[in-house]
Amino acid sequence: MTYQAPVADIAFSLRHVANLDGLQAEGIYPEATPDIVDAVLEEAGRFATDRIAPLNSEGDRIGVRLEQQGVVTAPGWRDAYADWSAAGWNGLSGPTEFGGQALPLLLNAACMEMWNSASMAFGIGPVLTIGAVEALSAHATPEIRATYIAKLVSGEWMGTMNLTEPQAGSDLAALRCRAERREDGSYRIFGQKIFITYGDHDLTENIVHLVLARLPDAPAGTRGISLFLVPKYLPDAAGNPGKRNDAFCSSVEHKLGIHASPTCVMVFGDEGGATGYLIGEEHKGLACMFTMMNNARLAVGLQGVAIAERAYQHALAYARERRQGKSPLWREGGMSPIIEHPDVRRMLMEMRAKTVAARGLCYQLAEAIDRSHHESDVNKRRHATDLAALLTPVAKAFSTDIGNEVASLGVQVHGGMGYIEETGAAQHFRDARIAAIYEGTNGIQAIDLVTRKVPLDGGKVIGAFIASLRAALEAVAASERFAALAPALGKAVDALEHATAYMSKPHERPEDALSGATPFLRLFAIAAGGVVVAKEALAAAAIDPHLPANRLRMDTAHFYATQLSPQAEGLAAGAMSGYVAAGLETVF
Amino acid sequence: MTYQAPVADIAFSLRHVANLDGLQAEGIYPEATPDIVDAVLEEAGRFATDRIAPLNSEGDRIGVRLEQQGVVTAPGWRDAYADWSAAGWNGLSGPTEFGGQALPLLLNAACMEMWNSASMAFGIGPVLTIGAVEALSAHATPEIRATYIAKLVSGEWMGTMNLTEPQAGSDLAALRCRAERREDGSYRIFGQKIFITYGDHDLTENIVHLVLARLPDAPAGTRGISLFLVPKYLPDAAGNPGKRNDAFCSSVEHKLGIHASPTCVMVFGDEGGATGYLIGEEHKGLACMFTMMNNARLAVGLQGVAIAERAYQHALAYARERRQGKSPLWREGGMSPIIEHPDVRRMLMEMRAKTVAARGLCYQLAEAIDRSHHESDVNKRRHATDLAALLTPVAKAFSTDIGNEVASLGVQVHGGMGYIEETGAAQHFRDARIAAIYEGTNGIQAIDLVTRKVPLDGGKVIGAFIASLRAALEAVAASERFAALAPALGKAVDALEHATAYMSKPHERPEDALSGATPFLRLFAIAAGGVVVAKEALAAAAIDPHLPANRLRMDTAHFYATQLSPQAEGLAAGAMSGYVAAGLETVF
Known part of the structure; x- marks a missing residue:
């Protein structure tokens, strides 16, 4: 099963969940015209699909080895990396002063997703290089900058x-x-x-x-x-x-x-x-170091999205092909493809809904980082900086958690075949598991969210974010087609607001907030993710509700609102129970 | 990290969640006196801990190989199996006519849990042998029975x-x-x-x-x-x-x-x-074949419990030892053991709460199977048969799902070390993953629950089960110490009752029930698991609330009621949304 870069889905999220075209139209990235963007996405998709994805399985099987002269990578990796950097991919959003193309980080985020879908083991390498460029750009002497940055931007080093x-x-x-x-x-x-x-x-x-x-x-x-x-x-x-x-x-x-x-x-x-x-x-x-760590957290969040997308494609292809049993929905003779079974459709839809939500959150974070650097207005810059700070732990932890969940569902859709390494679903499941750990474990992200990000600017930052969710839901309530979804999506935002108030109040025992941090982060993501899928649905309906891809986008919002949004209140209860009431003072 | 068979916890669940002593006192298994039971558990725990657990890691690394003469197992496995069967473990609940000890399946379930905690790869083998004994006992000719059953009961074959x-x-x-x-x-x-x-x-x-x-x-x-x-x-x-x-x-x-x-x-x-x-x-x-498949489903459910217990012990030991950061709860100097961090305590408690709940459900199922075979009263036998049929898919699917979740949390508690194979946490995570797939995927279990088990006897079977949950919760509400937990535990039962009514009504489109089957099964388990942990808490308080092990049992119920029970309503909403409303009619 080969990966096909989902360029259309990615472009849709870049434009209708994040605002890539706005970055260009507002003059923040004047070079990032729609034509350029589409060409970059197409080309990146082709490289990821044709050059990187085919290395993934053999790279897993062969791995790396330490020899006298150093570490040797798997066959084909050296050439693929050389071609990748020669094509300029490493410097896509690097500084022009050192040979980069200075395109939006948001656009590069989309490309990073594709490199990582093709192979997480490939995709993580350049994350560190980009981080080094950022750290040196911000903090190194002119001599060091002159010696090192161009080599790192090009990917030569x-x-x-x-x-x-x-x-x-x-x-x-x-x-x-x-x-x-x-x-x-x-x-x-x-x-x-x-x-x-x-x-x-x-x-x-x-x-x-x-x-x-x-x-x-x-x-x-x-x-x-x-x-x-x-x-x-x-x-x-x-x-x-x-x-x-x-x-x-x-x-x-x-x-x-x-x-x-x-x-x-x-x-x-x-x-x-x-x-x-x-x-x-x-x-x-x-x-x-923190300069590079924040962007690295976005990058690892994108790995979660990437492996989820890969696992989804893999499972979808298998579910279309594998025949087993006879679904009540199957009108033809013989066994039905398993995709006709309602429970299999549920698994596939859960995989997709979580992937779309996490992608949207990561892209919104990338846009906020772009604006934090380049908005001309100081207040807008400040606002974007705060928003990026708020979204960083959520995008990292939620995306990597769902990366695990979706990869696990991918194994499940394959049934017994999923447990056989040859099938490839198990590799996604194994690869995914690191992302919730490195670049700050997801527990660390949750603690960061409640102890440093919720209190930002006296709570105004998260308050403004919640207000933006409500504003987006007004359009849902006003739309005839999706009004029925508004209550469930709105209740999730209510639950987030409620739990935010709990997290914001002074706690005599800090452990009362700390012990609820993980469900609070999940609640934040469920509420914000609901708005992501709703935005996609509204845009899809406005463009052409009959196009199959748009039908899927609209149905994804239905799934999310009926299946995922209702989890919000239980998460809020968990987040607000307090340390002692949750039995955590226990003696293990 | 070596496994220590949790004999006290297992015995507690056998006696206070299931009713092992009742099986003896009521004359159903007169030989299963408390002394015998304790001796069996001790001895099994010793064998699992001392003889099987040490093979687990090497078995993983070396695996098996196919040679000219057949499959060769890893070093040490042959001897361990020979000693295990020579000690009579294979025939613990086998028929006395063929050399078995005819002790309760419930007691054997506890032993099976221990074999599988020690090594899932070891534990799954005898499951098939026991299944063969059952099938042959029920259906084979006297000649076949005479030739084969004794050899299978002893484990010689x-x-x-x-x-x-x-x-x-x-x-x-x-x-x-x-x-x-x-x-x-x-x-x-x-x-x-x-x-x-x-x-x-x-x-x-x-x-x-x-x-x-x-x-x-x-x-x-x-x-x-x-x-x-x-x-x-x-x-x-x-x-x-x-x-x-x-x-x-x-x-x-x-x-x-x-x-x-x-x-x-x-x-x-x-x-x-x-x-x-x-x-x-x-x-x-x-x-x-179904004769053997139902008991095999219990056995695989026990594998989920077993790997969860193993992963919990592994993570707990690491969390006690590893020092990192300074928790607000840490009064001594230097870095605190990570078990002092509220978020780590949450992970450990979630691991434990899910394990205890799943163990209780599996043991309740084992008891029902015992009673279905041996109750003298035909109505009681019928009731037990129905209860076993109802609980089988829930015990299998929930226990194996939480096996995955707990093993994944076990990796997470280890941080970066969890991703290194040498640590051993990753093996549990890999091993666990099969149990949700084999012996009927968990999706198949959920479909079995809604299409065959909910309708049993016109809904009276699940109705009686829900009534038994309510009856158990009356004791919680009446207890001063735990009354505060009764509303949350009760709401989960309300949600189950509500969703059961939905599943029980005639659906013009069967996909409306089928697409909600998975959240319905989880809801069932969350509601029933709440009663399991509450039973443990009530018994612990009655015996000695100051004993650390009992304190942990009581706190586990607090965790469950504040963190897991509140998920029930969201699951009910998902179970009852219907196929079209959930967007599942989509075009993938």
């Missing part, structure tokens, strides 16, 4: 994020890697990092590690962490890879999924010290 | 179920394997079967295949299927394995999980015909 250590995962305060100042202004880096995605590989001739470490006189905790650039090969005078740096992969992990993506243990300084260059100010490395 | 063919999975009407009558009264069997669990292996010196096939003059569809016994080796005059039969494993599947359990393609009759013996009457094989 790839970047990595070296945060995690065995004792320091979600909690970076516990970080122990150390840095020493050298007389020439550079630093020596020592220590071990784990779980380093694409920490070593043979896709590019150089790798640019961004490494968090402590200086000898650093304060304890997160305020004593500095960020360093540590290239695999030190660039020579001409900017080409020169002397090998003291930064090596010592082993690769044997993981549940994304086998083709090397997850490395990295050792710095075992042979005297790795040469590193300070990025930003000493002791202020975490702030620099 | 193992049994298999050969149903599935490439074109016939959920729909056995499409079966093509064929049988020819021979003059000596035996049959020749020809054809291919797939997904045959323990279809070949080296654990026992003989294997007894039960095979569905069609005679030449068979009617089409499910009424033309006969059941045959096809031994791997034809017993000689002394009853020992003699001539090799024409039944061979041609390949083993490469699966997502349960790698140590061989899943075989079986070929019958490629060398002239496999010798088979008719079980039951010609063309009535499906009824015979």
Whole structure:
């Protein structure tokens, strides 16, 4: 089963859920004309479908291996990556100053979805490179920028994020890697990092590690962490890879999924010290790193959407082909294709509804990030920045949760065949599982939402967002065709508002909010996702309700309002129960 | 991380959720005295913990391989199985006439849970053997019974179920394997079967295949299927394995999980015909097979409970040990164990609450099966038979669904470590995934519930069950300590009653009920599971509310009532929306 990039569905969401054309029409991205956008999506879809997707299964089977000279990727990966970066995909929304095309992040988000649908193991690599470009653009010296950024924008070199250590995962305060100042202004880096995605590989001739470490006189905790650039090969005078740096992969992990993506243990300084260059100010490395982490959270959310879309296509194709039993809906002879069985249709529709909702939330976040950078009006910029901050944990956690759920449904639709690795549905299920964990576990996202994002600007940010949901639902209530859906979609927003009030009030025991964070985040996404599918339905009806693709968009909203929106009140009850009432003070 | 059989928790559920002591006191199983029960549980727990659990990880890594002489299991498996069957575990609830101990299936259910927690790949094998004993006991001729049953009860030989063919999975009407009558009264069997669990292996010196096939003059569809016994080796005059039969494993599947359990393609009759013996009457094989399928459904439900328990223990141990961040609940210095974080406690409690509820439902089903066979009063027997029929799809589907959910939470609690295969959490996640698929997919269970079980006896069976839930909740409402939980638990029962009325009414379009079957089954389990945890809480409070284990039981009910019961109304809405309103008439 091969992946077909769903270019039309993606474009529909970009335009009718997010406002891609608005970004162009308002002069924020004047180059992103509808023609350019369509051409980019078509071309990206073709590359994802024709060049990346065929690598996915073999990459899973063969994985990566660590040899004397470093990590070797699976057959075909080097060529595919070389062609991908040569085609300019890495620099799609990179700065023009360094050879990028400066197109909207929103458009790049759509492309990232496609790379990741084609192969999550492929798609995660460039996320780190883009993150490195952002961190260096914002915080590096002109010399560093001149040496590194263009190579990273083109994808000629790839970047990595070296945060995690065995004792320091979600909690970076516990970080122990150390840095020493050298007389020439550079630093020596020592220590071990784990779980380093694409920490070593043979896709590019150089790798640019961004490494968090402590200086000898650093304060304890997160305020004593500095960020360093540590290239695999030190660039020579001409900017080409020169002397090998003291930064090596010592082993690769044997993981549940994304086998083709090397997850490395990295050792710095075992042979005297790795040469590193300070990025930003000493002791202020975490702030620099957060620059790249927020966009990485969107990227991982997009992985959730991507694997959901892939699993949906896979299951849909099987359900059309596989015949079993006789559905009451089947008027022809013989066994019916299983897609005719109401329960199978329910599974497929649940897969699609969750995918569409998560895609819409991710794209809305990408648009907010674009506007946060480029709106000319300072208030609009501020508003977009706040909205992006609010949506980041929701888009990351919800999309990756549904990535797991949809991939699991994909296995289920296949029945016994789904459990056989050869079928491929199981790979999606295994690959998907990482996304809810890395870039901040989904529990961390939920805590971020209730402790930092709900209180933003005294609650005005989430208040304005809820008001925007209500405004969108007015159009649903006013539409003859969809008015029946408005009460269910609206009740979900009511439940969100109610639970937001609970989360916003001062809690004598912070655990009362913290223990409800996970259902609160899900509730937020269910309410906001209802508006996403409603927007698609309204637009579909306005364009042409008889087109099959539009019929599906409208029916998706019906499914969502009858099957998913009603979950909101139960989630609100869970979010608001409080720590003790939920029995969590227990003795395990 | 090693498994510790939760003997105390299991015994608590056997006695306070199901009524194991009642089975003895009422004279139904007079031998199952509390002393015997406790000794059996202790001993089974020891065997599961000490002998089976240590094989689990290596079994996963090494799997099975097909060699010239047949399938070879992983190192250590042969000895463990030999010791297990020599200790009499296979015959625990087998007939005394053939060497079994005739103890309650309920007690055996508890043991099966432990075998499967120790290793799902180990635990599934004997399920098929027990099924074969049941089918042969009920339907075979005296000669067949004499030759085979004792060997199967002792576990000296193992049994298999050969149903599935490439074109016939959920729909056995499409079966093509064929049988020819021979003059000596035996049959020749020809054809291919797939997904045959323990279809070949080296654990026992003989294997007894039960095979569905069609005679030449068979009617089409499910009424033309006969059941045959096809031994791997034809017993000689002394009853020992003699001539090799024409039944061979041609390949083993490469699966997502349960790698140590061989899943075989079986070929019958490629060398002239496999010798088979008719079980039951010609063309009535499906009824015979259903005898074993119902108990197999309970067994697979127990696998869901088992893997959930294993994943919970694994996650709990990690959460106690791993330190990260500083919870507001942590009064000591340094990083807190992650179990102190409210969101981690929520995950652990969700794992536990779902496991306890599913365990209780499975044990209640096992008790009903015991009573259906052995109650002396015909009305009580009838009542128990109906209750068992009602609970079978719920126990199977809910327990295996929560098996997946709990195993996934187990990965999540481990963070990045959860994604590394070495940790072991990922194996549970992979192993768990089969149980929602085999022995009738969970979609099939939901359809069985709404189309065959809800209408039983004109709806009186489910009506009586709902009344029993209400009666149990009266004790909750009357208890000072738990009265606050009664409304939430009661609302879930209200929602079930409401949705049952919807499912019970005649539907002009059967798809209106079929498309709501899955949320209806979940709703049923959420409502019934609430009564399970409430029963545990009431019993715990009555025995000693200050004992930590009892505190945990009481708090589990609080968690359930505040976090899981509130999902009921949303599920009811989904179950009752109808096919068209849910958008399912769409064009995919």
